Amino acid sequence: MxxxxxxxxxxxxxxxxxxxxxxxxxxxxxxxxxxxxxxxxxxxxxxxxxxxxxxxxxxxxxxxxxxxxxxxxxxxxxxxxxxxxxxxxxxxxxxxxxxxxxxxxxxxxxxxxxxxxxxxxxxxxxxxGEAPAPCSRYGWCVETGAHVEHTGDSVEPLFLEEDRRELLAAGLTHWSKGVRVGFLEQDLTPADARIKLAEVRAHLDAVEQLIDYAEGAQ
Incomplete structure (x- = not known):
């Protein structure tokens, strides 16, 4: 030694x-x-x-x-x-x-x-300033480089005032429980998100019917 x-x-x-x-x-x-x-x-x-x-x-x-x-x-x-x-x-x-x-x-x-x-x-x-590698797993993920949690861009209802957009905003994540759709301030599975979306559409149809009634009453 x-x-x-x-x-x-x-x-x-x-x-x-x-x-x-x-x-x-x-x-x-x-x-x-x-x-x-x-x-x-x-x-x-x-x-x-x-x-x-x-x-x-x-x-x-x-x-x-x-x-x-x-x-x-x-x-x-x-x-x-x-x-x-x-x-x-x-x-x-x-x-x-x-x-x-x-x-x-x-x-x-x-x-x-x-x-x-x-x-x-x-x-x-x-x-x-080199562009880091994009996510190799999900095309919607905006994270770059080495990462284990995936986050996507959010879709916001721009027709609402900024302080009222959160409820109808939507986005994708994949953290610890698989891919989730953030919608109506909840983390939903894709299947559950479709159910909620159908409920929202039904509500909008009801709103549209009220508009029809209002226009007919004029």
Missing amino acids: NILADTSDTGKSTASQEAGPVLAIPTARFEQASLPVGTKVIHELKGSGLDVKYDPAQINALDARLLSNIYVDFTEGEQVDGLRELGRKAFGDTASSSLYAAVLDSIDHSGDAPAVIARVVELFGHVR
Whole structure:
């Protein structure tokens, strides 16, 4: 086991000086752990891989990788290696380095690099103003990106004053109980909504009949 504590100004760790030639390690796995004060990173060779434990209270995820690369070359996978290299290029830029450190920290914490990177790409897509992906399940759903609750546009009776429209407004949702039709201030199944709509139509027919009576009385 090799332990890296504080490095000198030359960028060489004690472990690197003792290890001799730089090793070529095919794979590496980073794990967060609580380590003794002064011990930031621990390396352990296991088969053809390198297990790296680092203490997030003493060193961030990006610096742990940069420090590890002082004494050994390794690969974590194309995506994470790419982040590490971007972090290396951003070294000295506090904002950029903090960003890459936060992403790598999330990867180490979750163990799911593709999911974390996909989420970051989605978030930056919003920042750049790119149109997020529409709902892949319902054509009427107005939600975009990753979502589990579905909401559609509402249809409002514009002929009424704004403060009186809610009763006759209608819309579609799919939350925890399947697709529902919001109508008459109720969440109705499609079948129940049709029944209520038929009742409203019957009422309107009755209203129309009253109008006919009124016109005949003139």
